[in-house]
Amino acid sequence: MRLLWLALFLLFCSSLIQAESVYLSPEDFLSQTFGENVPAAQAFWFTKAHREAATRILGHAPAGARLRYWQENGRSVWIMDEIGKEYPITFGVVVNQQAIEQVRVLIYRESRGWEIRSAAFARQFLQAHLAAEQKLDRQIDGITGATLSVRAMQNVTRLALYLDQQINVATR
Amino acid sequence: MNSTPKPRLRKRPQIIRWHWRLGLLTIPLALWLVLSGLILNHSNWLELDQRTVGLQWVLDAYRIPQPQLQTFVHDQLWISDVEEAWYLNQARIGGELSTLRGIWPLQSGLALIGERHLAWLDNTGALLELAGSEALPGRILQVGEHTGQLLVRSEHGLFLADAEVLSWHPLPDPPSSNPYPDTHFNWQQGTTSTPQEIKQALIHSWRQHQLHWERVLLDLHAGRVWGPIGSFLATLGSLGLLLLCLSGLWMWWQRR
Numbered sequence: 001m002r003l004l005w006l007a008l009f010l011l012f013c014s015s016l017i018q019a020e021s022v023y024l025s026p027e028d029f030l031s032q033t034f035g036e037n038v039p040a041a042q043a044f045w046f047t048k049a050h051r052e053a054a055t056r057i058l059g060h061a062p063a064g065a066r067l068r069y070w071q072e073n074g075r076s077v078w079i080m081d082e083i084g085k086e087y088p089i090t091f092g093v094v095v096n097q098q099a100i101e102q103v104r105v106l107i108y109r110e111s112r113g114w115e116i117r118s119a120a121f122a123r124q125f126l127q128a129h130l131a132a133e134q135k136l137d138r139q140i141d142g143i144t145g146a147t148l149s150v151r152a153m154q155n156v157t158r159l160a161l162y163l164d165q166q167i168n169v170a171t172r
Numbered sequence: 173m174n175s176t177p178k179p180r181l182r183k184r185p186q187i188i189r190w191h192w193r194l195g196l197l198t199i200p201l202a203l204w205l206v207l208s209g210l211i212l213n214h215s216n217w218l219e220l221d222q223r224t225v226g227l228q229w230v231l232d233a234y235r236i237p238q239p240q241l242q243t244f245v246h247d248q249l250w251i252s253d254v255e256e257a258w259y260l261n262q263a264r265i266g267g268e269l270s271t272l273r274g275i276w277p278l279q280s281g282l283a284l285i286g287e288r289h290l291a292w293l294d295n296t297g298a299l300l301e302l303a304g305s306e307a308l309p310g311r312i313l314q315v316g317e318h319t320g321q322l323l324v325r326s327e328h329g330l331f332l333a334d335a336e337v338l339s340w341h342p343l344p345d346p347p348s349s350n351p352y353p354d355t356h357f358n359w360q361q362g363t364t365s366t367p368q369e370i371k372q373a374l375i376h377s378w379r380q381h382q383l384h385w386e387r388v389l390l391d392l393h394a395g396r397v398w399g400p401i402g403s404f405l406a407t408l409g410s411l412g413l414l415l416l417c418l419s420g421l422w423m424w425w426q427r428r
Contacts, residue, residue: 026305026306027305027306040338041306041307041339042338043338063266063299063302064292064299064302065294065298066301068303068307068338079303081302081304086221086222087267087268090304
């Protein structure tokens with residue numbers, strides 16, 4: 001009986017441990033992108049139109065009314081959380097001249113689908129632009145068993161490209 | 173001329189009797205295994221892995237522990253941290269976050285500063301922003317105040333925030349050569365006087381999020397909910413079904 005309770009307790013403890021894999025901390029991602037002098041963060045405030053567009057892209061309304069970003073010399077960096085299946089995945093996206101320069105999985109919390117963090121998979125997004133209806137201008141190959149994580153990554157890159165467009169429109 | 177019956181014909185009634193008895197004995201166990209298995213097979217469709225168990229006695233039976241809770245209060249708004257889940261009164265803010273270190277009133281709302289997270293609520297309590305460690309000057313250890321400004325102690329030192337909590341600047345040295353005394357910064361500490369109604373609701377909400385119906389059904393299917401006896405009965409039920417299949421096949425083979 002004691003062994004059973006011990007097994008149940010261990011099972012319970014294992015369920016409490018949400019496997020969080022930090023592949024690159026958001027601060028290190030910013031340092032790698034900008035070097036030692038990371039520009040000051042700026043805030044993107046969602047208007048009603050932005051919110052509607054972001055909802056179309058993500059399939060749900062964005063959390064919050066503002067999102068911080070970092071911008072310098074035509075490059076903008078966006079750090080966003082998006083849920084894969086159950087838990088948020090933290091992505092870092094660099095947009096340069098309205099094309100994806102880099103997209104990385106910074107923190108992964110799901111139990112399956114971690115394959116999206118591979119450099120080979122992320123390379124598919126390089127130089128991707130926004131096409132009609134805020135879709136990517138290319139087909140991204142999926143990964144069996146990681147469909148929702150792949151979708152989350154696609155949506156985040158689409159949103160980063162859209163937001164980059166909007167801050168460039170605002171500064172023109 | 174006497175002819176002795178073939179052995180296989182003599183055995184048939186006996187095996188039929190045993191087949192019936194086994195079938196009757198196995199019915200409750202088979203129903204339990206089949207029904208729970210059927211539900212589990214469709215757990216995704218039924219979203220059992222997302223439906224939390226709210227029944228107090230089930231949570232107690234699973235020995236879900238009592239969580240630790242700390243609360244900060246501002247203008248009748250109770251901001252609580254229950255094992256790294258943040259709540260405004262009884263409404264949850266975001267998902268799994270980090271330990272809440274303090275809160276800070278802004279011109280248009282309230283900033284919540286955690287060890288690795290920052291949230292900004294407007295005056296109605298709606299979430300304006302939820303950011304991770306990129307929005308903070310390192311891992312936050314304490315939240316305090318310096319000349320009316322938000323001050324934090326992080327792993328990298330003392331930092332002051334701007335009015336919108338967008339950027340952080342190192343705290344300038346004191347005017348005199350004496351360092352600031354630690355009491356100067358009014359470091360925040362959570363209150364223990366959380367209203368009982370909020371406290372109970374938060375504790376129950378946290379506990380029920382630790383247990384989903386899929387896990388209960390898995391334990392029910394395997395018999396683990398009844399301890400070793402349950403596991404033994406589940407094994408018996410499975411073996412009974414297997415024997416029924418084999419004896420049924422054997423009888424069919426004999427009748428051909």
